[in-house]
Amino acid sequence: MRSTTRITAILATALVAGALTACSPGGSSQVSDDGTGKVVLWYLPEDDGATFIASIKEAFEAANPGTILDAVGVPEDNYVTKVDTAMLANQPPDIAFMLDAKWIKAGRLAPVDKLLSDAGVDLANWNPVAMSSCQLDGATYCVGSQQFTTALVYNKDMFDAAGLDYPSATEPMTIDEFAELSKRLTQPSDDPAARVYGAAISGPLNGMTSMATFYGEDGTAAIGNADSPRTAHLFDVLAGLARDGSITQPVMFANKSSADLMSAGNAAMTIEGVDYVGFAMDAADRRWGVAPPPVIEAGDTPYVFSGTDRWAMLTGGRNNLGAEKFLSWFAQHGGEYRLQLDQAPLDTTQLSEWAEGSESRGEMVQVLTLATHPSPFIPNLWGFTGKLDDLYIQLASGDKTDAATELTSLAPELQRQLDEAWKNWEAIR
């Protein structure tokens, strides 16, 4: 009898504890009428995510007494699933890093245009390519603070040694001119440590060209774009360079990054995140410059990829007023804290301060003036476009040789998956 009572007591306690836990799990916050209390924010702790959040948490709380920013680092590996699950349980955080556009389509993120306007933010000053990932159908759903840009980074000393002019920071070269330059900068050697590649390039997809090249301006047509003569030319030129050793083989990037190769003096150029490579070049005390990535043909609109951090307010959060308060404060002050961390702010009016005293950064600011044409939005893009990367790896290794034939054969499958991605996107309600 006593044991029955004990079991009943344990079960009752467990039920009560479970009920309490369900009411206030880790991701929830206190309901507030005036925005005070806890504002739960989920962020990606990788790279310097935690450092940045720590720097703004203190400042935000000081500027907003009574409001606590409860920042929770959720690793990127399972971040989307965690947020999906939290939404499903109606226990989302108040603010989250926006990693998947389907949350916008599902109506889980609140538009922030009015909030930005009330905060006095002029969106025209924010990098439009970077902000495109926050926008859908003309509305803005997230707020950024930094811009990280992919461009052509080159080693100035290697250009000087080869007697070559530096690439223009405002006029992109063509892919054929890039190929010629790569060949002239290459210094073959049997000793891998002494070898110099003209360029460290992982493939044609990583910031080299807009996705419009492969899927059209509206992101719906692989057939006619992925298999076009222009695309085949891009693949042929790059794969030919990789085969003759003028640029890196893509498989090399399993062990080394382009920043490693550039800072060690094993590559003269790369197309990569400028912050990332520039930091490594500065650390290795190498002179570097920035130029826009090459275009496929002369006269093409240059494509400069820029990304940003994307903070969004989730519908169904417990402290909407607090979340609005945070986003409003962040939109006005986030850039200042990026500057404190020596990172490029999203607001282009702050870039001159960031670039002051650095010739390389000055060139990057010039390159950023070309960041005006975003890549088209394509749902679940990285779920299927890796097939183009796979093909490039095989062309670069010599397993396959004719890009035009291979792309023609691949395009229908890409189209099938693209159609399916759009169908699934439309099914999100």
Place this chain on the structure above:
Amino acid sequence: MAVFTVGPIIGSLVISFTDWNLLSEPGWVGLDNYARLATDPEFINAVNVTVTYVIFGVPIFQVTGLLVALLLNLVLPGMRIFRTIMFLPTVLSGVAVAVLWQQLLSSEGAVNQILRMLGIANPPAWLTSPGWAIPAVIVIGVWGVGAGAIIYLAGLQNVPPQLYEQATIDGAGPIRTFFAITLPMLTPTLLFTVLTGIIGAFQVFDMAFILGGPKGGVGGSLSFYLLYVWGQAFGNGRLGYASALSWVFVIACAVVVILILRTADRWVFDESESR
């Protein structure tokens, strides 16, 4: 028990008849998810990759495991240390093993360096050439046959020594003894290791994920079935389709296991029947 085991099983069956994507209300689609399998080239590729690995990998692992067990069964100095070394890979985490081999099999990794020293100018691109990816995973699997070998070793040490004495008196050589005594007496062990080996081969996930990434390697060459299921569920948000894939997988595995068990009485030695 029922809530945490039977509940999700029934739940996944129900979900397999819906178009649930985690975010929207699930809609009933009947057998659409199952019908779609026949026209999904990536599903067919995942089946091909997995079945190829099972067909080639499992026999190689069994034969290698048995050969290692026969070696370990010899009475030689230092054999205990050798047994420990053979068993060591088994106790390592699958992720750690995959990361280790990823380094070893990379284009400039130790394996290719050794092959170049041996005069092979263009060694295989193990993990980035579709034709070499499955052989690479099998090579890694062979490195971990220690667990199977230990089970075979236990089986070998249970063979009554008087049977070998009788065979020697009858003039049987080592090969004849192996096929007439050792192998038949090992068939119960063989049944166990084959069954667990096949089930394990069907369940490859972490190795494929580390070596080929979440998309299943170059050209889908490492798109093992469970990796594909995971990608559909959490990469593409198709929980309904992923549930249908899971049910097809469970049924296919069950059919293979039942077929092996059904034929077992024809080739597995049952000591109780011989008495």
